[in-house]
Amino acid sequence: MAAKSTPKYARYSSADRRAMLIEAGLSCLARDGILGFTIDRICLEAKVSRGLITHHFKSIDGLLAAVYETIYGKMLQVLETPEPAPDRPEQRIIAIIDAMFSREFFNRESLNIWLALWGEMANNPALLKVHRKQYARYRADVEAALGDVAKARGLQIDTALVATMLISLVDGLGLEWCIEPKLLSAKVAREACYKMLEPILGPL
Amino acid sequence: MAAKSTPKYARYSSADRRAMLIEAGLSCLARDGILGFTIDRICLEAKVSRGLITHHFKSIDGLLAAVYETIYGKMLQVLETPEPAPDRPEQRIIAIIDAMFSREFFNRESLNIWLALWGEMANNPALLKVHRKQYARYRADVEAALGDVAKARGLQIDTALVATMLISLVDGLGLEWCIEPKLLSAKVAREACYKMLEPILGPL
DNA sequence: TACCTTATTATATGATCGTTCAAGAAGGAT
DNA sequence: ATCCTTCTTGAACGATCATATAATAAGGTA
Numbered sequence A, B: 001m002a003a004k005s006t007p008k009y010a011r012y013s014s015a016d017r018r019a020m021l022i023e024a025g026l027s028c029l030a031r032d033g034i035l036g037f038t039i040d041r042i043c044l045e046a047k048v049s050r051g052l053i054t055h056h057f058k059s060i061d062g063l064l065a066a067v068y069e070t071i072y073g074k075m076l077q078v079l080e081t082p083e084p085a086p087d088r089p090e091q092r093i094i095a096i097i098d099a100m101f102s103r104e105f106f107n108r109e110s111l112n113i114w115l116a117l118w119g120e121m122a123n124n125p126a127l128l129k130v131h132r133k134q135y136a137r138y139r140a141d142v143e144a145a146l147g148d149v150a151k152a153r154g155l156q157i158d159t160a161l162v163a164t165m166l167i168s169l170v171d172g173l174g175l176e177w178c179i180e181p182k183l184l185s186a187k188v189a190r191e192a193c194y195k196m197l198e199p200i201l202g203p204l
Numbered sequence C: 001t002a003c004c005t006t007a008t009t010a011t012a013t014g015a016t017c018g019t020t021c022a023a024g025a026a027g028g029a030t
Numbered sequence D: 001a002t003c004c005t006t007c008t009t010g011a012a013c014g015a016t017c018a019t020a021t022a023a024t025a026a027g028g029t030a
Helices: A014-036 A039-046 A051-057 A060-079 A091-100 A108-121 A125-152 A159-179 A186-201 B014-036 B039-046 B051-057 B060-079 B091-100 B108-121 B125-152 B159-179 B186-201
Strands: none
Touching: A014 A039, A014 A051, A014 A060, A014 A108, A014 B014, A014 B108, A039 A051, A051 A060, A060 A091, A060 A108, A060 A125, A091 A125, A091 A159, A091 A186, A108 A125, A108 A159, A108 B014, A108 B108, A108 B159, A125 A159, A125 A186, A125 B159, A159 A186, A159 B108, A159 B125, A159 B159, A159 B186, A186 B159, A186 B186, B014 B039, B014 B051, B014 B060, B014 B108, B039 B051, B051 B060, B060 B091, B060 B108, B060 B125, B091 B125, B091 B159, B091 B186, B108 B125, B108 B159, B125 B159, B125 B186, B159 B186
């Protein structure tokens, strides 16, 4: 009896393989935008045969939705990490702003992915569904952080409006920087947020 | 001799046909995003045979660049329209904000087009080239309008930073509204801009 | 060891992609 | 009326797209 030959391929649990395919999808999206998000390229990136995406995600759109859920989830997880010693009410909103412009999120690869997904949102119901769920969490986090500061300082603010302003400014700054990094820096972007918020909330 | 038969097709000048194809391209972009921007669909939309785009624009990317140049140009043209009676220095920046959130620009169709193009910018050098040129004009307009107010009021402001903030906020608000129109209105979006600018420039 | 579930491969299929190119015809110029 | 420029058509081409499906085999279980 000959020794057992080396396996032709490795088997993974459904969860593991899904994670691998999502990672490959993120790479393709970052590199070539939505036009690069194809079965062939993603399977090549993941070193896997063409049938796997359909098997694990039912369709390419299923994978795209999973990709969006993943990247949004990573961001929210960081935003929702509790402060080790939350002694000041403004700590949370500062942490959120810091996180948004940290190297982990404020980089070309990540922002390219967001831009590509934003551009497809209107044309992809599955994507929009994921967005609604994740965005609700995001907005709740931001509103809570803003509300904490206002309450602690005895300020009456339109929390929803200020949250909209902050979320929009953050997205807009990301967009500007992603298209033309020379015109902006993470530091300046952060300053812009403070310059907008401090007249409303007081010094941060 | 029989009467001359009706022509099989109409001939247009290069400029006219280009305009027609650009218009068809805009429709496709608005309807289905960048994935809908294909030779087949655009020619179907324009009721024209498949060879025309290559003939007039050399390639599909050439048309996409022309489409971007056109939509950006339309916006700038409105922004640069001089006030009939420019008696107050803040008039220009107010006009710019009003224009950005007017029905002409702040609508689903237009914003879908912007989103689709933003998502492809990083992956399309021809698009980026157009952007650089048009964005420089846009930024100059905004900085000039902000500078006028500051100068007239004797304020020392970081014009470049405030322009970045306004441009980013406008883009971000457009993005938010485009993805989820229920959460926002043109009126609220305008208010957001004033709420950000007035602590810096004084009442507008 | 034999079995069994199912992850994985690999191929086939039909649709659609962008580009090329030769033929044709429109409509102004001569 | 004839010519000529060039706009326009329509088909051909190879590449790539998403999906379906049958065959294969990995790796845990009995």
